[in-house]
Amino acid sequence: MTDAATGNIGRAAADARRAEAEQTGPVMAADGRPLKQSLNRALRAQKLRALALIAPLLLFLLVTFVAPIFDMLFRSVENQITSETLPRTVVALEDWDAQDLPSQDTFAALAYDFMEAAERRIHTRLGSRLNYETTGISSTFRRSGRGIDDLGETQAEQFIDLNPQWEDPAAWVALMAAPDWIAAQADWAARADAADAADRPFDEAEPAFRLAGGIAATLPETADAYRSFATTIQQEDEDSPTAEEPWNTVYLALYRDLLRQPAATIAAYDGPQAALVQEAAGVAAGFEATDLPAFFIDMDDGWGDLKTWETIQTFSDPYTAGYFLAALDLQLTPQGIEMQPEEQQIYLMLFWRTIVLSLTIMGLCVLLGYPIAYLLSNLPMRTSNLLLILVLLPFWTSLLVRTSAWKVLLQQQGVINDTLVWLGLVADDARLALINNQVGTVIAMTHILLPFMILPLYSVMKTIPPSYVRAAKSLGATNSTAFWRVYFPQSVPGIGAGCILVFILSIGYYITPELVGGRTGIFISNRIAFHISDSLNWGLAAALGSILLILVLALYWLYDRLVGIDNVKLG
Amino acid sequence: MQDAFVAFDRVQKSYDGETLVVKDLNLHIGKGEFLTMLGPSGSGKTTCLMMLAGFETATHGEITLDGKPINNIPPHKRGIGMVFQNYALFPHMTVAENLAFPLEVRKIGKSEREEKVLRALDMVQMGDFGGRRPAQLSGGQQQRIALARALVFEPELVLMDEPLGALDKQLRETMQFEITNLAHRLGITVVYVTHDQTEALTMSDRVAVFDDGRIQQLAAPDTLYEEPQNSFVAQFIGENNTLSGRVTRIDGDICEVTLDDGEVIDAVPVNVSAVGDRTLVSIRPERVEMNKDRLAPDAHTLKAEVAEFIYMGDIYRTRLRVAGRDDFIVKTRNAPDQRRLKPGEQIEIGWRPQDCRALDA
Numbered sequence: 001m002t003d004a005a006t007g008n009i010g011r012a013a014a015d016a017r018r019a020e021a022e023q024t025g026p027v028m029a030a031d032g033r034p035l036k037q038s039l040n041r042a043l044r045a046q047k048l049r050a051l052a053l054i055a056p057l058l059l060f061l062l063v064t065f066v067a068p069i070f071d072m073l074f075r076s077v078e079n080q081i082t083s084e085t086l087p088r089t090v091v092a093l094e095d096w097d098a099q100d101l102p103s104q105d106t107f108a109a110l111a112y113d114f115m116e117a118a119e120r121r122i123h124t125r126l127g128s129r130l131n132y133e134t135t136g137i138s139s140t141f142r143r144s145g146r147g148i149d150d151l152g153e154t155q156a157e158q159f160i161d162l163n164p165q166w167e168d169p170a171a172w173v174a175l176m177a178a179p180d181w182i183a184a185q186a187d188w189a190a191r192a193d194a195a196d197a198a199d200r201p202f203d204e205a206e207p208a209f210r211l212a213g214g215i216a217a218t219l220p221e222t223a224d225a226y227r228s229f230a231t232t233i234q235q236e237d238e239d240s241p242t243a244e245e246p247w248n249t250v251y252l253a254l255y256r257d258l259l260r261q262p263a264a265t266i267a268a269y270d271g272p273q274a275a276l277v278q279e280a281a282g283v284a285a286g287f288e289a290t291d292l293p294a295f296f297i298d299m300d301d302g303w304g305d306l307k308t309w310e311t312i313q314t315f316s317d318p319y320t321a322g323y324f325l326a327a328l329d330l331q332l333t334p335q336g337i338e339m340q341p342e343e344q345q346i347y348l349m350l351f352w353r354t355i356v357l358s359l360t361i362m363g364l365c366v367l368l369g370y371p372i373a374y375l376l377s378n379l380p381m382r383t384s385n386l387l388l389i390l391v392l393l394p395f396w397t398s399l400l401v402r403t404s405a406w407k408v409l410l411q412q413q414g415v416i417n418d419t420l421v422w423l424g425l426v427a428d429d430a431r432l433a434l435i436n437n438q439v440g441t442v443i444a445m446t447h448i449l450l451p452f453m454i455l456p457l458y459s460v461m462k463t464i465p466p467s468y469v470r471a472a473k474s475l476g477a478t479n480s481t482a483f484w485r486v487y488f489p490q491s492v493p494g495i496g497a498g499c500i501l502v503f504i505l506s507i508g509y510y511i512t513p514e515l516v517g518g519r520t521g522i523f524i525s526n527r528i529a530f531h532i533s534d535s536l537n538w539g540l541a542a543a544l545g546s547i548l549l550i551l552v553l554a555l556y557w558l559y560d561r562l563v564g565i566d567n568v569k570l571g
Numbered sequence: 572m573q574d575a576f577v578a579f580d581r582v583q584k585s586y587d588g589e590t591l592v593v594k595d596l597n598l599h600i601g602k603g604e605f606l607t608m609l610g611p612s613g614s615g616k617t618t619c620l621m622m623l624a625g626f627e628t629a630t631h632g633e634i635t636l637d638g639k640p641i642n643n644i645p646p647h648k649r650g651i652g653m654v655f656q657n658y659a660l661f662p663h664m665t666v667a668e669n670l671a672f673p674l675e676v677r678k679i680g681k682s683e684r685e686e687k688v689l690r691a692l693d694m695v696q697m698g699d700f701g702g703r704r705p706a707q708l709s710g711g712q713q714q715r716i717a718l719a720r721a722l723v724f725e726p727e728l729v730l731m732d733e734p735l736g737a738l739d740k741q742l743r744e745t746m747q748f749e750i751t752n753l754a755h756r757l758g759i760t761v762v763y764v765t766h767d768q769t770e771a772l773t774m775s776d777r778v779a780v781f782d783d784g785r786i787q788q789l790a791a792p793d794t795l796y797e798e799p800q801n802s803f804v805a806q807f808i809g810e811n812n813t814l815s816g817r818v819t820r821i822d823g824d825i826c827e828v829t830l831d832d833g834e835v836i837d838a839v840p841v842n843v844s845a846v847g848d849r850t851l852v853s854i855r856p857e858r859v860e861m862n863k864d865r866l867a868p869d870a871h872t873l874k875a876e877v878a879e880f881i882y883m884g885d886i887y888r889t890r891l892r893v894a895g896r897d898d899f900i901v902k903t904r905n906a907p908d909q910r911r912l913k914p915g916e917q918i919e920i921g922w923r924p925q926d927c928r929a930l931d932a
Contacts, residue, residue: 465657465659467655467656467657467659468659468661470624470626470646470653470655470659471653471655471659471661472661472672473625473626473645473646473647474624474625474646474647474649474651474652474653474721474730475647475652475653475672475673475676475720475721475724476647476648476650476673476676476677476724477647477672477673477676478647478676479647481676482647485672486661489661489663490661490662490663
């Protein structure tokens, strides 16, 4: 290469540099596309690969963890049970003013709903649900489930007396069902019989019942009640409507229709069984009537109580704030949101106690854990490893065993009290109450959660080089100044991490308060567990859990604002 | 030295009660002196520094500062400035707060404090960085701040523990210059610990070469380089060629050494005392002469074969096979009359007898 060529290359390189420096606007990749775009393209493959790697775990967690949690949290606002169990009643109650007992029509709607619910045996579930809101409803529902069968019997007998055809399931089917369904059902019955004769198993589902075209316009309530009957026995009993006499409530509906529909509408009906219907229409006005409210109140007094109806009305929405209100010692009444009666308030106090005790435990853990972590981080590796094993030792013992050990130590005739009495510090007849109260909870939980404070503290302190304290001392700081001005501020991230860990763990702690907390030392989580496994009020449990979650997130946010979450170091 | 500012008097240190890390150390440092403790790791130099700072206690002996024994004075009352290897700037304080710290603990008023901090920052050319956090500074900048912090409370003695170890070469050279300049301008006494001999030679008034818990030689840099007292110092300071042999004649300040392969050379007897002593002869690579014309007519010469020739820009570095060894290095200036040797070439080398020192074997 000649000198001239070298010079040219040098000049070219300098020109290129100058051009680059002068260039403004987006930087371009070698192929002329914007660099950003090229970079994104290159990174996308990496991201997809990363996603593919975590996909199995992500799916597993979604299915087994995240989805159940959301389902559980959803229960805290979900309330479809009322509108699903008593759909007609809920609609009828929409405009009810809560001044007097609801109308005959509402009671009729309740009768149809209740008949179906009782047959499907779901009325007691709704009873339990509404019992959370108003005590007594559960028994009202249970008792009514037994008596509802008889409602409409008077009407049924009178129709059958008039014309025995009314007793015949086939006559009802001819009146109510769509012709093609009748054919399909007959086919199905034939196949079932054939299978039965051949001793073959037969598990084909019945064709779903369909109403005849015009009947709903002529006899609306009867059609509705009959469809409810037909569908229910198809689904619940796997019987055929063609072989079953309708429920008494269907006769009640027929009676009410014949009285209420204009005579012209009935007369104009020309579908199947028109003669039968028109015959009954002529005389139905003379039938003995049933006073529906009286019948219901006779089954259970609860139906005469406005409060029962108010509760159904209040909790008829598919979504409710009721659980959340209950979790905050509030209640939803037709008059609005009110505090629960004094003697039923418990949750606010429990939340408050949970927070205060958790903060106490957290504070004690800092006080007890800090010196230990400091010592551990300043000892030679071999000694500190040995001592660290002692710190971790509790993790190798079951939580239950540790908590039970505290029971032995703390009880009135326990080791600690015995020692204090022996030392003469405490009189024998004035032994300290260290268990089954808040003291017990705080002592046992501080012990159990202490490692969660020590470990992050230790790992943070381990990273603080001794030269900082030395530097401080060489600059003239006394031991305590060097500690407070130089060492302590650098260990704050560890304190923060330990505090978050201990506080969040203790705020949701359940077993230890349950075992050593007695009546006054239990936490909100014990109440949640009670509602999950004993009272089966999952909605309330979910609401309590959600509030706890929100509380923790709020405190986390507050912590972030005050200390800064970047300052938290777990090692 | 009667007016020693810092004195170690028969100081010993043991960590485990079995071995001595520092063996019988006697060292006097004058006021305003820049003294470097140089040595390989584990030689006891850092322990000495830590004893002086007060972070380690001497097992035996006395350390005095300005005539007062300081063995029982805690570090924070010694008033000694210190620069640490990793700077040890407090990460949770700004640069200005770091500098104000020693003044605060000395209960110096706010206005005076601020003035001193500013002055110290200006002194290290970091006046605009007071509001920054140490993590926002480069290594060199952190180094300057650490220096300023050690100086801001105007100590008379400043200790530095390998302060430039984490910097790159170019920055290190700049900082070497700045530290010595500053030390001389302020008239402070500096005890500087390093394992980098170039640093020690360029910065110090005197260098104490440590090995095995003892000071092997305490001397000014040029003396140390040119007149090493023993083989360890000769090897440790700078590049060095050694040839082993036996003293066959001593004649005043010149002795004759017969090398292991039978060839004879002249040397200055340094720590050989009698004819027949085993000796290691030390010759600096740049003192070897390949041009026979420049040698005295009766000078002994050795036959050598060129093993490798390395072009290094300002100098040529030639590796030779001499007297049965193949690690004999010769450095020559890249001068117009200097020939580039080829491997395999046979040459003759020699040196002035005073450049060749017969040391302990």
